[in-house]
Amino acid sequence: MFGKKKTNSSIDKDQLELIENAQKRVRQKKRLYIHFVIFLIGAVFLILANTVLGIGENFKIAGIDWFVYAIILWLFLFIYHFVNVFITNKFMGKDWEKQQLDKLVSQQEQRIEKLKQKFTKEETEIAKSEVYNQGKLKENSSEKKKPSELTIIVAAGESNAIGKDNDLIWHLSDDLKRFKSLTNGHHIIMGRKTFESFPKPLPNRTHIVITRQTNYNVPDGVIVVNNLEDALDAAKKDSQPFIIGGGEIYRQSMDFADKLEITRVHSTFEEADTFFQPIDKTKWVEVSRKTHDADDNHEYSFSFITYLRK
Numbered sequence: 001m002f003g004k005k006k007t008n009s010s011i012d013k014d015q016l017e018l019i020e021n022a023q024k025r026v027r028q029k030k031r032l033y034i035h036f037v038i039f040l041i042g043a044v045f046l047i048l049a050n051t052v053l054g055i056g057e058n059f060k061i062a063g064i065d066w067f068v069y070a071i072i073l074w075l076f077l078f079i080y081h082f083v084n085v086f087i088t089n090k091f092m093g094k095d096w097e098k099q100q101l102d103k104l105v106s107q108q109e110q111r112i113e114k115l116k117q118k119f120t121k122e123e124t125e126i127a128k129s130e131v132y133n134q135g136k137l138k139e140n141s142s143e144k145k146k147p148s149e150l151t152i153i154v155a156a157g158e159s160n161a162i163g164k165d166n167d168l169i170w171h172l173s174d175d176l177k178r179f180k181s182l183t184n185g186h187h188i189i190m191g192r193k194t195f196e197s198f199p200k201p202l203p204n205r206t207h208i209v210i211t212r213q214t215n216y217n218v219p220d221g222v223i224v225v226n227n228l229e230d231a232l233d234a235a236k237k238d239s240q241p242f243i244i245g246g247g248e249i250y251r252q253s254m255d256f257a258d259k260l261e262i263t264r265v266h267s268t269f270e271e272a273d274t275f276f277q278p279i280d281k282t283k284w285v286e287v288s289r290k291t292h293d294a295d296d297n298h299e300y301s302f303s304f305i306t307y308l309r310k
């Protein structure tokens with residue numbers, strides 16, 4: 001516990017080598033400097049030895065004192081030493097330079113390899129998150145974009161009579177109440193004739209009137225379209241748009257509907273001039289039925305029947 005703490009060198013092998021080489025380099029320069037100083041002192045000594053002490057006074061080569069040759073020779077040696085240290089750098093060695101270069105190259109290669117691995121990892125993560133996000137997007141869109149349930153709502157007699165002279169044949173207040181509560185707040189799609197059978201637009205519903213006329217005038221807020229496709233498009237944001245008649249529009253929209261809300265009036269109406277088409281039981285399944293008896297306010301008994309497309 002109180003033992004001497006072992007010192008771990010924080011300098012790695014490469015750094016140590018660099019320091020050693022730097023020290024070596026300093027020593028090389030130091031030696032060159034000492035050489036220079038010795039050379040200067042030596043040169044002065046040679047001159048003095050010859051001129052003052054008279055050593056080799058009479059020894060001349062081609063009329064020039066011997067010490068001049070000695071100093072020139074030494075100067076060459078010093079220049080050679082200088083060139084080695086500063087120009088060819090021979091003392092550090094070309095091999096050493098090559099080693100350093102190789103080391104640098106291998107370090108860079110290692111870094112590139114690491115970057116590549118990091119990049120591949122990131123790419124994988126991004127790809128995974130994109131797949132995840134796409135999945136989420138699909139989930140969300142399927143959650144939010146619940147397909148709208150196009151519903152036909154109609155009151156029809158036993159023989160499918162629905163109207164006469166552009167009007168209804170019966171007055172059943174509870175059926176009208178049901179119509180009102182089911183369609184309240186929704187888009188109601190109708191043919192021009194049915195629209196004209198109303199004294200005024202019904203409150204709290206968006207009316208979409210289909211006509212072939214190009215300049216058909218309607219009150220503010222009523223949408224006019226020239227075909228059924230445009231009518232369905234205008235109502236596409238509604239979770240449950242309703243087709244409310246009359247005969248022509250029911251016929252054209254039957255194949256697009258998801259649900260039928262039928263009020264079956266239990267009587268036959270021979271005088272009718274407009275009819276609903278028979279319900280094809282191979283395509284539709286009855287899912288609910290509620291019967292309403294005839295009473296003081298209701299001349300005929302009737303049943304609310306809901307069908308869903310099979």
Ligand SMILES: NC(=O)c1ccc[n+]([C@@H]2O[C@H](COP(=O)([O-])OP(=O)(O)OC[C@H]3O[C@@H](n4cnc5c(N)ncnc54)[C@H](OP(=O)(O)O)[C@@H]3O)[C@@H](O)[C@H]2O)c1
Pocket residue numbers: 153154155156161162163164165166167168190191192193194195197210211212213225226227228244245246247248249250252274
């Ligand atoms: N019992 C019920 O539940 C119920 C419900 C609704 C209506 N009704 C009755 O049904 C009768 C009306 O029905 P209806 O068949 O005579 O008329 P409708 O279907 O209400 O309207 C027909 C009109 O719609 C337009 N139209 C139809 N198809 C079109 C298309 N593909 N492209 C553009 N415009 C098109 C035309 O208008 P333009 O002529 O202006 O071009 C056509 O004359 C009335 O008696 C009404 O009381 C009964």
